[in-house]
Amino acid sequence: MRVLHTSLECYPLAKVGGLGDVVGSLPKYLTALDCTTDVIIPFYNNDKINQLSCEDVYSGTLNLGSDNYDFTIKKTISKAFGFQVYLVHQEELLYRSDVYSYDDDTERFVAFQLAVLDWLLVADVQPDIIHCHDHHTGLIPFLVSQVNKYQSLRDIPTILTIHNAQYQGQFGYDKLEYIPQFDLHNIGLLDWDHCINPLAAGIKSAWRVTTVSPAYMKELQHQANGLEGLLSHENPKCVGILNGIDHDTWDPKTDPMVIKNYEAKNIVSGRKANKEWLCQEFNLDINKPLFAFIGRLVYEKGADLLPEIVSEALQHLDANILLLGSGDPVVESRLQELKERFPNSYNAYIGYDEKLSHIIYAGADFLLMPSRVEPCGLNQLYALRYGLIPIVRRIGGLKDTVIDISDHGFGICHDQVNVQDVYNSIKRGVELYNNQKQYREIQKEIVKIDHSWNNSAKQYIELYKSLKQLK
Numbered sequence: 174m175r176v177l178h179t180s181l182e183c184y185p186l187a188k189v190g191g192l193g194d195v196v197g198s199l200p201k202y203l204t205a206l207d208c209t210t211d212v213i214i215p216f217y218n219n220d221k222i223n224q225l226s227c228e229d230v231y232s233g234t235l236n237l238g239s240d241n242y243d244f245t246i247k248k249t250i251s252k253a254f255g256f257q258v259y260l261v262h263q264e265e266l267l268y269r270s271d272v273y274s275y276d277d278d279t280e281r282f283v284a285f286q287l288a289v290l291d292w293l294l295v296a297d298v299q300p301d302i303i304h305c306h307d308h309h310t311g312l313i314p315f316l317v318s319q320v321n322k323y324q325s326l327r328d329i330p331t332i333l334t335i336h337n338a339q340y341q342g343q344f345g346y347d348k349l350e351y352i353p354q355f356d357l358h359n360i361g362l363l364d365w366d367h368c369i370n371p372l373a374a375g376i377k378s379a380w381r382v383t384t385v386s387p388a389y390m391k392e393l394q395h396q397a398n399g400l401e402g403l404l405s406h407e408n409p410k411c412v413g414i415l416n417g418i419d420h421d422t423w424d425p426k427t428d429p430m431v432i433k434n435y436e437a438k439n440i441v442s443g444r445k446a447n448k449e450w451l452c453q454e455f456n457l458d459i460n461k462p463l464f465a466f467i468g469r470l471v472y473e474k475g476a477d478l479l480p481e482i483v484s485e486a487l488q489h490l491d492a493n494i495l496l497l498g499s500g501d502p503v504v505e506s507r508l509q510e511l512k513e514r515f516p517n518s519y520n521a522y523i524g525y526d527e528k529l530s531h532i533i534y535a536g537a538d539f540l541l542m543p544s545r546v547e548p549c550g551l552n553q554l555y556a557l558r559y560g561l562i563p564i565v566r567r568i569g570g571l572k573d574t575v576i577d578i579s580d581h582g583f584g585i586c587h588d589q590v591n592v593q594d595v596y597n598s599i600k601r602g603v604e605l606y607n608n609q610k611q612y613r614e615i616q617k618e619i620v621k622i623d624h625s626w627n628n629s630a631k632q633y634i635e636l637y638k639s640l641k642q643l644k
């Protein structure tokens with residue numbers, strides 16, 4: 174069995190959020206289960222990618238309407254990833270420092286997908302399955318099944334995994350010329366709401382659709398940013414498979430990014446050293462419980478509520494709060510302003526910092542996830558692995574992975590996204606922290622929970638096998 178994953182992110186080469194973590198780790202676990210797994214991403218202009226040793230395996234020219242773009246497919250020589258990585262080098266569109274948020278993202282994503290398929294037409298080894306991730310590669314199932322040029326790839330089953338249905342990549346019909354020739358009777362497969370919608374096209378055209386948790390799969394039928402009807406209709410070919418985490422990268426015993434490594438037997442002293450570093454660096458009080466938030470500062474994550482949550486909590490509770498994230502500029506500046514108001518109990522690092530995120534997992538006492546939408550959520554899984562207690566809203570993958578202490582579980586859960594509910598949960602956290610015996614007992618249990626890819630990778634393999642049989 175050979176599977177090709179097509180994605181815009183793959184840790185450690187390119188990561189913006191959970192997509193990068195998933196595509197950087199699932200293939201490793203699949204390979205270990207004898208499923209040969211290749212990953213293809215754009216060749217970005219960043220240090221990690223520029224330092225790679227690669228060989229060119231294909232050169233071609235793709236067309237976006239009347240514009241031609243030369244590209245090369247590069248194969249990494251390093252075996253360090255645990256799977257084979259390919260990169261699409263395209264100077265004008267893909268060789269950029271960031272992954273997303275350019276004005277020509279549509280052109281960039283379409284070009285990437287066309288380059289992948291142009292290469293597959295002549296590649297030495299063809300995959301048994303093409304596994305696409307999110308809307309950026311959502312056109313591939315359509316292209317493979319409909320475009321005349323790619324007819325020879327038509328029998329390869331395609332899977333689309335939805336990591337986040339909020340983002341769909343819509344563009345207007347003025348760009349239909351980017352799609353190579355196909356039978357226009359089937360143009361409806363591209364369409365949603367009078368636009369070309371790559372996520373919708375992927376859902377309609379893929380052989381199977383997966384989402385990153387079972388609860389999110391159910392929720393999408395009622396709340397999917399306009400695609401609810403489509404997802405309900407396509408439900409028979411959809412399945413929710415919970416994300417896992419990479420137990421090698423995320424292991425407090427060996428993690429090179431934390432201040433002090435630790436394992437179950439020295440968890441208290443190990444975590445204390447990391448907390449001390451955080452408290453010193455961010456001017457916080459080591460004796461108070463430390464509540465942290467790590468993530469994109471966007472509405473979906475409940476980030477708009479953070480300023481008020483910080484205010485309420487720190488006015489009334491004996492606690493520290495530390496935030497790491499970037500996103501909405503209004504939220505960013507409100508979070509910055511709060512530093513003056515609570516100089517010894519609150520701090521925020523506005524930006525992206527992988528190392529700091531690891532130290533926070535290793536040193537904070539609680540992790541806040543007041544999400545409105547959470548397809549799976551990886552942060553709570555890292556929190557459990559590192560021994561800090563998640564405080565989550567019961568939604569999506571958070572509902573599937575965190576059980577409240579009052580239900581014999583190990584986390585603190587609330588149902589609504591509002592300041593009061595989150596405040597109440599923080600208050601419960603402070604009470605739990607003050608009962609160190611109970612806190613430590615829970616901590617001892619949570620680090621034993623196995624959320625590695627071991628289980629979920631097997632489910633993907635079953636899915637691949639079932640599709641291979643249908644070929």
Ligand code: ADP
Binds near residue numbers: 189499
């Ligand atoms: P998302 O919706 O952003 O994909 P996930 O919970 O699935 O959310 O994954 C988020 C991943 O990104 C985690 O590995 C988290 O630690 C990381 N992350 C998010 N924001 C930051 C940041 N500002 N700095 C470092 N890591 C971050």
